[in-house]
Amino acid sequence: MMMRMFKKGIVFIVSILFVLLTACNNNQAKTSSSDESNENGKEVVTIKVQTFGSEKTRLENLEDSAKKLNQELEAEGKNIEVKLETNAFDGSWEEYRKQFILAYKSKNEPDIYLTGHEDIAWLAKGNYILHLDELKDSEAYSDVYPTLWESVTWDGHIWGALQDTEARPIFYRKDVLKKLGWTDEEIESLPEKVKNGEFTVEDMTRVAKEAKDAGLVEWGILHRPVNGSELHMIAKNFGAELYDEKVDKLVFNKEAILETLRYFESLTQKEGVTPESITSMEWKNVHQMMIDGKALFWYGGIWNVFNYMEQGAEFDDIMKNFGFMLVPATEKGGKPMTLSHPFVHTVSSQTEHPELVIRLLELVAAPEYQAKHSVETFHLPINKSGADVEEFKNDEFLSTVTYMLDYTTFLPNHADFNKYADAYFKAIQSVELGKKTPEEALADMEVQLQNDLGDEIIVK
Structure with missing residues (x-):
């Protein structure tokens, strides 16, 4: 009996040490993301991105936006290069949410977390995400369909950067x-x-x-x-x-x-x-x-x-x-x-680079990215300029249902x-x-x- 209890004690201690070491490694991964340098001597800032579903354009558009951001940073004389670490989750919504919470607690969560707008309430209540009120006054989001802001509003603040939307006719x-x-x-x-x-x-x-x-x-x-x-x-x-x-x-x-x-x-x-x-x-x-x-x-x-x-x-x-x-x-x-049911980008409250993340989300709202994603995945752009892109206007189906956004409503946050x-x-x-x-x-x-x-x- 004593030997069995001794063995259980050893297993318990080893388990605790494993958890602590894992947490330390995760914390190191989080805090050391901007300590790297590339071959040109620039500081490499890693921004983690988590998306949901099989729509490849969600990640492709962010990757293209990161390239544009790096061009802007170089033109500004900044000694920084942004690198994206991306992951597309393919599973249930329940598991997707659990995965984020566990990652957040170990400080290994994505800086940008894509989700459905109805998740904003619990994410904001739990202090998992930052409010993004500045986006509503941003030039990049200046022509968003006005009704869509309702979907990302909770407790008087904007909590998400609109990524795409749709309608149910x-x-x-x-x-x-x-x-x-x-x-x-x-x-x-x-x-x-x-x-x-x-x-x-x-x-x-x-x-x-x-x-x-x-x-x-x-x-x-x-x-x-x-x-x-x-x-x-x-x-x-x-x-x-x-x-x-x-x-x-x-x-x-x-x-x-x-x-x-x-x-x-x-x-x-x-x-x-x-x-x-x-x-x-x-x-x-x-x-x-x-x-x-x-x-x-x-x-x-x-x-x-x-x-x-x-x-x-x-x-x-x-x-x-x-x-x-x-x-x-x-x-x-x-x-x-x-x-x-808009999909939205939320920003972790623990991100070390909020300014760079915001700039990235402003770039990805560009009309050409909105049009590309919409046409390839049968969604609608979040902004009127996206609907004015020729690629979108030439789509026989989507161009005829865009007006429905003027009549849309949302589920409660x-x-x-x-x-x-x-x-x-x-x-x-x-x-x-x-x-x-x-x-x-x-x-x-x-x-x-x-x-x-x-x-x-x-x-x-």
């Missing part, structure tokens, strides 16, 4: 509407009618039912099969507030959420234009229904064009058969909408929004499956929110 099959008896002029003018509030959500449901009853499609309206932004977009369209920025609390707007749940019930249980089991389907199957013309309307995102192409659809066929419009208003004469989202998704599922009435689902959702969020939720 309604996709519709033009060929199905043609078979339904619509003229070419009526089909092509539909996005404008939506903009003017002449074509509403109720009209969309009516047309979807007509197409289904006529046997032209299997389903009239589809939405995402898993928890996510488009479902909250629908709630916001019915008037849900979701968040009170002044007190930094989430909002459970009961009347608006009830109307939203009644809408989902109508789609599945009453009008029958949406499969009641859609939340148990796979993404590829939902996409395939739109590709094959088996559904008329789709609450989607502009990047879904890329998804369709991955599943074998030809770009020319997509442009021929699909139209794209804003989410129609719920009332005649109302304002349509969409929702965006609140650290516990995922808890709200989980309760809301459960309510939608129960209503669409016919297991609960909207009223019952609403009541259960309220109980769950109060249990999970306590004082962090305002019930209205």
